[in-house]
Amino acid sequence: xxxxxxxxxxxDDGIYxxxxxxxxxxxxxxxxxxxxxxxxxxxRIYSDSLMHRKQExxxxxxxxxxxxxxxxxxxxxxxxxxxxxxxxxxGYGIGTRLVELLNLxxxxxxxxxxxxxxxxxxxxxxxxxxxxxxxSGTGTGTISSAxxxxxxxxxxxxxxxxxxxxxxxxxxxxxxxxQFVHGTMWTYLFxxxxxxxxxxxxxDNEYMIVDNLPMLTQFIPAGRxxxxxxxxxxQGFLDSAEFPCRVSAHSMPQGELDQxxxxxxxxxxxxxxxxxLRFGP
Amino acid sequence: MAVRMLLVINKSGGLIYHRSFxxxxxxxxxxNDYLILASILHGSFAIATQLTPKxxxxxxxxxxxxxxxxxxxxxxxxxxxxTSSERSKYGASAPQGKLGSFKGxxxxxxxxxxxxxxxxxxxxxxxxxxxxxxxxxxxKFVVACSQGTLSPANPSSSNNIFNIHVADxxxxxxxCLYSDYVMKDPFYSLEMPIKSTLFDKKVKQMVDNLV
Amino acid sequence: MAIYSFWIFDxxxxxxxxxxxxxxSNSASGTINSKQTEETAKLLYxxxxxxxxxxxKLSRDDTANDVRSISIGKYRIHTYCTASGxxxxxxxxYKQASYAHVLQYIHSHIYVKYVTHNILSPYDFAAxxxxxxxxxxxxxxxxxxxxxxxxxxxxxxxx
Numbered sequence: 001x002x003x004x005x006x007x008x009x010x011x012d013d014g015i016y017x018x019x020x021x022x023x024x025x026x027x028x029x030x031x032x033x034x035x036x037x038x039x040x041x042x043x044r045i046y047s048d049s050l051m052h053r054k055q056e057x058x059x060x061x062x063x064x065x066x067x068x069x070x071x072x073x074x075x076x077x078x079x080x081x082x083x084x085x086x087x088x089x090x091g092y093g094i095g096t097r098l099v100e101l102l103n104l105x106x107x108x109x110x111x112x113x114x115x116x117x118x119x120x121x122x123x124x125x126x127x128x129x130x131x132x133x134x135x136s137g138t139g140t141g142t143i144s145s146a147x148x149x150x151x152x153x154x155x156x157x158x159x160x161x162x163x164x165x166x167x168x169x170x171x172x173x174x175x176x177x178x179q180f181v182h183g184t185m186w187t188y189l190f191x192x193x194x195x196x197x198x199x200x201x202x203x204d205n206e207y208m209i210v211d212n213l214p215m216l217t218q219f220i221p222a223g224r225x226x227x228x229x230x231x232x233x234x235q236g237f238l239d240s241a242e243f244p245c246r247v248s249a250h251s252m253p254q255g256e257l258d259q260x261x262x263x264x265x266x267x268x269x270x271x272x273x274x275x276x277l278r279f280g281p
Numbered sequence: 282m283a284v285r286m287l288l289v290i291n292k293s294g295g296l297i298y299h300r301s302f303x304x305x306x307x308x309x310x311x312x313n314d315y316l317i318l319a320s321i322l323h324g325s326f327a328i329a330t331q332l333t334p335k336x337x338x339x340x341x342x343x344x345x346x347x348x349x350x351x352x353x354x355x356x357x358x359x360x361x362x363x364t365s366s367e368r369s370k371y372g373a374s375a376p377q378g379k380l381g382s383f384k385g386x387x388x389x390x391x392x393x394x395x396x397x398x399x400x401x402x403x404x405x406x407x408x409x410x411x412x413x414x415x416x417x418x419x420x421k422f423v424v425a426c427s428q429g430t431l432s433p434a435n436p437s438s439s440n441n442i443f444n445i446h447v448a449d450x451x452x453x454x455x456x457c458l459y460s461d462y463v464m465k466d467p468f469y470s471l472e473m474p475i476k477s478t479l480f481d482k483k484v485k486q487m488v489d490n491l492v
Numbered sequence: 493m494a495i496y497s498f499w500i501f502d503x504x505x506x507x508x509x510x511x512x513x514x515x516x517s518n519s520a521s522g523t524i525n526s527k528q529t530e531e532t533a534k535l536l537y538x539x540x541x542x543x544x545x546x547x548x549k550l551s552r553d554d555t556a557n558d559v560r561s562i563s564i565g566k567y568r569i570h571t572y573c574t575a576s577g578x579x580x581x582x583x584x585x586y587k588q589a590s591y592a593h594v595l596q597y598i599h600s601h602i603y604v605k606y607v608t609h610n611i612l613s614p615y616d617f618a619a620x621x622x623x624x625x626x627x628x629x630x631x632x633x634x635x636x637x638x639x640x641x642x643x644x645x646x647x648x649x650x651x
Binding site for chain 3: 285314318321324325329331334336337340349400404405406408411425441442
């Protein structure tokens with residue numbers, strides 16, 4: 001009896017169409033086999049307006065990047081404590097920068113983007129708007145999509161500073177800064193305000209921010225807390241706003257929401273004392 | 282509908298995920314048996330390529346005429362509401378019901394190409410029907426259901442082509458779940474058994490949606 | 493709708509009859525009991541056998557859970573197993589849902605009539621111990637059987 005070894009690579013590939021699905025010995029194909037005969041569909045991305053596009057990052061891309069970051073930190077760390085500290089450190093740097101950035105962006109008058117958009121569309125037809133901006137030239141170079149973007153004019157000078165008449169006052173009260181984190185910062189980072197902001201009933205220096213579905217860690221099964229990245233952002237933000245604190249993440253499933261995460265913020269004692277001295281108990 | 286079990290087989294024939302949805306299916310089968318079972322399926326898959334009838338090999342045209350496009354069948358495995366707004370309310374946008382990183386109310390809305398061109402796609406037996414979906418990278422998703430079809434809208438369908446398409450739609454969504462909840466898990470090592478509790482949960486949710 | 497080939501296997505894993513059509517347009521084309529298809533027969537038997545072992549393992553109760561049909565990219569395999577361990581296998585195009593009735597008819601009206609009832613045909617196609625494990629080479633050469641089968645299947649080839 002003759003023994004013929006089955007060689008999947010010598011299958012009917014040559015006889016048939018060049019593509020026969022997955023080929024075992026070759027492995028994944030580099031290009032789509034139906035590429036050749038498929039008519040290319042032009043991507044919508046070229047015809048989309050730059051101005052009205054919502055500024056969004058692909059969640060998948062972000063999740064993959066985050067996943068690789070976690071994996072790298074996890075490989076490098078010796079203990080769970082170490083892992084959390086490192087992850088916290090990664091977020092901390094983002095947090096410190098956000099204080100400046102978000103305060104500046106929030107100082108832009110709300111009607112700014114609207115007027116500059118019309119300015120761009122009408123293409124130097126309206127001189128009054130140009131004047132009101134106090135900017136040079138025709139204003140055609142103003143690229144604006146939303147209020148939270150940096151604006152440059154053709155000559156390279158920053159135009160955003162010109163439109164800000166009054167800087168937003170610094171948040172001094174604990175509650176104000178927490179509201180800012182809960183609302184503005186969360187919206188900037190995750191596209192929605194956090195689900196709850198609670199004051200601890202047991203200790204007066206503890207506050208909790210609740211997120212029902214953490215954006216970054218929603219694909220990561222429970223077990224190891226990867227939310228310390230967000231903790232780091234919060235901590236960095238509050239620290240550089242002169243509200244020194246410690247932040248920790250706790251998974252607290254509630255009913256259907258089994259990925260609900262609570263960020264516990266513990267302010268240093270002197271923050272509370274300062275708050276009491278300035279604004280009364 | 283009654284999905285009996287779901288298997289995920291990696292590109293080298295190893296079983297990386299196994300789940301039974303009805304308790305009694307497991308009788309007398311240990312995890313080793315399932316590993317063997319997965320390899321057998323994988324092997325048969327390769328053999329099937331070799332068995333193409335001569336008539337098909339000779340006539341180029343007839344084999345080219347076969348259309349491997351699988352049409353999109355709406356909302357297979359998605360939460361079913363009476364209206365589309367209700368569906369999207371309870372489907373994608375509600376955080377607890379969210380099944381993945383897609384936007385809108387379904388994973389995809391276009392027809393797609395089947396990569397399973399020369400392997401087993403459907404296996405009909407006396408007690409159940411098994412469907413196999415293969416991805417471009419050689420990953421295989423296998424589902425066995427007690428009735429012939431997975432379509433909740435048309436439970437008595439005996440149109441095999443339609444049934445295969447429904448199953449392909451369903452398994453492609455499981456593939457979407459896999460790419461979300463397994464591939465984006467930093468603690469998962471490639472080609473190894475899937476332990477993610479989140480993937481477990483989402484798969485269960487999707488299977489329940491079929492009923 | 494078209495059929496591509498037809499096979500009978502006995503309980504010793506031997507292929508005892510094979511018929512393959514090579515041209516859909518010509519029902520007389522192709523091979524009968526050819527030596528060249530030996531390897532294909534073994535692969536076909538092996539695949540159905542392993543898939544059968546899978547389905548029987550997954551069977552919910554002790555009743556045999558037999559494979560009815562297997563859909564493969566370009567074509568479809570239909571099987572029919574008799575209590576005596578005979579397998580009737582038909583390869584058709586991928587659209588046809590079930591050929592169970594056809595295979596049943598072939599068994600009950602053609603095989604039983606021309607092979608089982610034929611006193612001159614061997615009862616068991618494996619003549620000795622050495623041929624009970626797939627090494628058998630005897631085939632059904634009965635002219636009446638072949639012509640009757642041809643007459644029955646010919647209309648289905650080029651439908």
